[in-house]
Amino acid sequence: MLDANLKQQLDTYLQYIKQPIEVSVSGDDSAKSKEVTELASELASMSDKISLKQGSNARTPCMSIAAAGVEPRVHFAGVPLGHEFTSLVLALLQAGGHPSKADPELLERIRHLKGEFHFETYISLSCHNCPDVVQALNLMANLNPNITHVMIDGGLFQDEVNQRGVMAVPAVYLNGEHFGQGRMTLEEIVEKVDTSAAEDKAAALNEKAPYDVLVVGGGPAGAAAAIYAARKGIRTAIVAERFGGQVMDTVGIENFISVTYTEGPKLSAALEQHVKEYGVDIITGQRAANIKRDGLLNIELESGATLKGKSVVLATGARWRELGVPGEEQYRTKGVAYCPHCDGPFYKGKKVAVIGGGNSGIEAAIDLAGIVEHVTVLEFADTLRADEVLVKKAKSMGNIDIIKNAQTTEVLGDGSKVNAIAYKDRVTGEAHTIELAGIFVQIGLVPNTGFLKESEVELSRMGEVIIDAKGATSMPGVFAAGDAANIPYKQIIISMGSGATAALSAFDYLIREAE
Template sequence: MLDANLKTQLKSYMERITQPIEIVAFLDDGAKSQEMRGLLKDIEESSAQIAYVESRGAEAGDARVPSFKLRRVNSDVEVTFAAIPMGHEFTSLVLALLQVGGYPAKIEADVIEQIRHLDGDYVFETYMSLSCQNCPDVVQALNAMSVVNPRIRHVAIDGALFQGEVEARQIMAVPTVYLNGEVFGQGRMGVEEILQKLDTGASARAADKLNAKEIFDVLVVGGGPAGAAAAIYAARKGIRTGVLSERFGGQVNDTLAIENFVSVQETEGPKFAAALEAHVRAYDVDIMNTQRAAKLVPGKVVEVQTESGATLRAHSVILATGARWRNVDVPGEQEYRNKGVAYCPHCDGPLFKGKRVSVIGGGNSGVEAAIDLAGIVSHVTLLEFGDQLRADEVLQRKLRSLPNVTVHTQAQTTEIIGDGQKVTGLTYLERSTGERRHVELEGVFVQIGLVPNTEWLKGTLALSKHGEIEVDAKGQTSVPGVFAAGDVTTVPFKQIVIAVGEGAKASLGAFEYLIRSSAEREEDATAAANATVA
C-alpha cells in the first residue's frame, strides 16, 4: 500500500511512540477492505509497539465497514477512521498514531486543561473527502481532543466511501461535523473554535484576556500572507507586535495548488499557511487566533474592538483582513448553500461524483474548477456572464478538450432552484437573445472572484466603490496610524506574492509613522511638563 519512501518516513515517526497501540479493523471481502488491510499491515510493520487485530462480518457489530480504530492499550483512548486516510488525510493518520501512542499534541497547556474539564459525553462524526484541504484541520482537532479527553469520541468518515450516509443525511459540503447525531458545524474549524462552541464561557474568558493586554506598537488585523509579512517586518524592528486573526492563513487555506510564489516551485495552500504561521511564531509576536474584528476606533491610540467584546489598543494598526468568495446574489443561493451550492470544488467535488453540476464564472478559478470537476462528475455546465472566457489560454485549451463540459458565454444566472432540501437546477438569461434557459443539475459551484472583508470598516475610513480600502504608496489609509495591505486594498492584482510585498511595505510605513508620532508624543509630554512647572 505504502511506497518505500513513505514506509521509511512512517517508521521514523513511529519511533516517538511511548505506549502500545492496537489497531482494530472492521473489514469484509470488498476491494476497499483489501486496500485498508494493506495500509494497516504496513503501519503494523512500522513499530513493535503496534499490534493489528481484524474483525469481520457480524463481529463488526454496529461499526462501519470498512473502518478501523486506533486504541491505546489498557486505556479508554481511541480514534476511529471510517476511511482510507491517504491524500490530505495521511497527516491526520500519522498524528493520530503518535497521539494515541503517547506523543503529546501541539496544543497550549491552558487549552488542554479546558478540553479535560469539558463536562459531558460527546460523539463527533466528521464527513470529509480525501481531496479536501480544509478537512484535515477539523479531523486533527477532534482526534487530538478525543485523546486528551476520552469522553470525547470521534470518527472521520470519507463521504465517497459511505455514499449512502451522505445521501441519507443530505450532506453536500465537507467538512460537515455531527455531534451526538445533530449537525454541529461545517467548514474549517480548529481546537479553539470547537471549544468556543462547546464551552459557552470560553468567549467571555478570551475577551477578558484580550482586554488585559498592553498597548501594541503595531497591531495587525488578519493572518493571511499580507498580515504575516507585516507582523514579521514589525517584530524584526523590536517593537511590540500583535496579530488578531480569525484563522491564520486566511484565503490561502482554501487554495489547493500554488505554483507561482517565487522560489517555491509548487506547494499547497494549507502547507503555505502553516509555513506562514511558523515563520511568524519564530519572532516575539502575540498571535490572537479565532478572533474577528468588529469595529475600528481611530485616535492617538487606535482601538480595535472584537465580536467577543474585547478591545485591543495600538499606536498603529495594519488592516490585512483579505477577501472571501463573492456570492452570485440570486434567489436560492443562500437557501441552498451547502445543500448543493458550493464554493470549493476541491473540497466538495467528490460529493457530486456521477452527478450534473454547473460552474458560474469563466476566469481562471472557474475554468480550473470545471476542469477538476469534469474528472469526477457526469457533466459540467460552465456559465460566463461576459462575451468570452477570461481564463488563461492554456486553461481554456484544456477545458475545450473535455467531452463532458458545456460552455455558455453571455449567460447571466438568475435563480438557483431546489426542492426544499437540495439543488435541482438553475435558470440563466441568454443575454444575446433575451431567452431564459433552465439546466437540471445537482450542484452549483460559484467562482466569480472575491469581495473584500471591510463591512466592519464602513464609515470609518475611505473605501473604494468596490469596498476596498484606499491606500497610498506606503500603505497608509485615510486614518492616521492605520495602514492596510493585501487583497482588502485597492492595490491591483490579487496575488499571494503581491500581498506579501504589500504587507512588508505597510509594516515599514507603520514603523516610519511610529518614529514620527513617538517624537511628537515626547514633544507633547515635554510641553505639558513645562506648562505644569510654569
C-alpha cells in the same frame, strides 16, 4: 500498500511513539475492508509498539486507534489515505504519547470539558480542508475520555451521506446533530463547545497592553506585516479569525517565486512558524467589529474585547463572492458549493455548472470534468477572462460546455437539494434552465471590510480600503495591505509585498510620532 518512499518517511515518525498502542480493524469481505486490514498490518509491521486486534465498530471498514488497554475513541471509517494519511499518522503518535504542539492553555481547556461529545465528520479524501478538522477532533478525543470522533469517508458511506443530505465537506455532527460546515480550527471548535470560557477570554484580551503594531488578519499580508514589524524590535500582535486566511482554501500554488509548487495549508503553516520565531503575539478565534481612536487605536472585537495599538495594519483579506440570486442561500452546501476540490467527489457521474469564466472557474471546470458526467460553464461577460492555455484545455475535453453572456438568475431545487439552475441570455433576453445536481461558484472575491463601514477608514466603491503608495489609509496611524486593499492583482506574493510595505510605513509613522 505504501510505497518505499512513504514507508521511509513513516518509519521516522513512528520512532516518536512512546507507549504501546492498539489498532482495531472492523471489516467484512469487501475490497475496501481488505485495504484497511492491509494498511493496518503494514503499520504494525513497522513498529513493535503497534499491535492489531479485531474491532467491533458498526461501520465497516473502520480502523480505530487507542493506547493499549484503552477503549478506542478515535475512528477512521474508510481508508485513511490521500489527504487523510497525515491525520492517521498524527492519531498514532498522539495515542502513543507524543505531545501535541497546540497551545498548552487550549489543551487544558479540552481536558476539562464537561459532558459527552460524540463527533462525526464526513470527508472526501481529495478535500484539503478536511484534515484540519479531523485532526483537531482526533486530538480532542485523545485528550478527553468524554469525547469520541469518527472520520467518515463520504464516498464510501453513500447511504449515510444521502440520508443526512451531506453535499459538502467537511460536515461535522455532534451527538447526532449538525455542528458545523467547512474548515474549523481547534480553537474554533473548542470555543463553540466551551461557551462558558468566552467571557474570561474577552476579559483577558482587554487586559493586554497596547501594541506598537497591531495587525488585523492572519493571511500572507498579515504575516508579512507582522514579521517586518517584529524585526524592528517593537511590540507586535496579529489578531485574526484563523491563521492563513484565504490561502488555507487554496490547493495548488505554482506562481510563488522560487517555489515551483506548494499548497495553501503547507504555505500557511510555514508562515505561522516564521511569525512565531519573532515572538509575535498571535490571537486567533477573534473577528474585528470596529476601529476607533481615543489617543490609541482601538480594535473592537465581536467577542466584546478591545485590543489597543499605537498603529494598525488592516490585512483582513477577502472571501468568495456570492451570486446573490434566489435559492443560493437556501441550497448552500446542498448543491451550491465554492470549493471544487473539496466537494467535487460528491457529484461523481452527475451534471454540474461552474459560474465564472476566469482562471478559477475554468480550472474548476477542468478538475470537475474528470469526475462528473458533464460541466456547463456560465460566464456573464461576452469573453472569458481565463488564461488561453486553460481555455484550450477546457475546450479539448469532451464534457465541458462554455456559455457566454449568461446571467444566472436563480438556483432551483426540490426543497432539500439543487436540481437546476436558471439563467438569461444577455444578448437575446431568452430564459434558460439547465437540470443539474451541483453549482460551483467561482466569480472572484469580496473584501472582508464590512466592519469598517462606520469608521474613519475610507473605502472604495468595491469595499476595498483605499491606500496610498506607502499603504497609508485615510485614518492616521492605520495602514492596509493585501486583498482587503485597493491594490491591483490579488496574488499571494503581491499581498506579502504590500504587507511588508504597510509594516515599514507603520514603523516610520511611530518614529515620527515619537519625535
